[in-house]
Amino acid sequence: MSPVYPSLSELGAALAEGPDALKRRAGLVAAMAAHEQDGVDCSACSGVCCTFVANSMQTTPLETYDLLVWLQAQQRIDADLVAHLKETVRRYRLDAPDPGDGRRSFVRRTYTCPFFKRDKLGCTISRQAKPYGCLGFNPFKAGQVEGGECRSQIDLLERREAEFAAREVVADQVLRRGLALDWEKKPMPVALLEFIDKLALAD
Numbered sequence: 001m002s003p004v005y006p007s008l009s010e011l012g013a014a015l016a017e018g019p020d021a022l023k024r025r026a027g028l029v030a031a032m033a034a035h036e037q038d039g040v041d042c043s044a045c046s047g048v049c050c051t052f053v054a055n056s057m058q059t060t061p062l063e064t065y066d067l068l069v070w071l072q073a074q075q076r077i078d079a080d081l082v083a084h085l086k087e088t089v090r091r092y093r094l095d096a097p098d099p100g101d102g103r104r105s106f107v108r109r110t111y112t113c114p115f116f117k118r119d120k121l122g123c124t125i126s127r128q129a130k131p132y133g134c135l136g137f138n139p140f141k142a143g144q145v146e147g148g149e150c151r152s153q154i155d156l157l158e159r160r161e162a163e164f165a166a167r168e169v170v171a172d173q174v175l176r177r178g179l180a181l182d183w184e185k186k187p188m189p190v191a192l193l194e195f196i197d198k199l200a201l202a203d
Ligand code: SF4
Pocket: 049, 050, 055, 057, 113, 114, 115, 116, 117, 122, 123, 124, 125, 130, 131, 134
């Protein structure tokens, strides 16, 4: 007999007591907006950090859930999206183990994000639903064209994590138990495909 998983709305009800996706991202979004107000933004860049050159974004169950809920509200979960995610996984071998010695991985596999539209300001995901790592990676000098002066704002990311850690651990447990997930982070396309499959969202 195939396993029975909760629906997206049942998962939402189980997670309702925790801070919502927007609140958990507010500090990172505000920092990004402050940079932009100072003229330090991504408007001149090719978006290299979202391509296979530099992107290896992995998502937790909760980050995957946030993204999925937003995609569903935008009516973007369909056969085309599933095909694009599968093609990304195949092309960049995202379902293969990371290169390593069997005990730890040395590097993460990189991939061009399926939500990048290969244009300036090319991310098609709202700031209210992006992975935290995407929000925390920003330019530090105006006029970047290939990401030379960009980096992760580790201090902000750690502060955000510390603020919400207790609730996020619980939320990740709810999702791991509900969807029988055996991972803490996976490459975003792999994680999304598993959620979409188990929640039967593209059927
Ligand atoms: S979600 Fe957006 S910002 Fe993050 S890697 Fe994909 S395109 Fe880039």
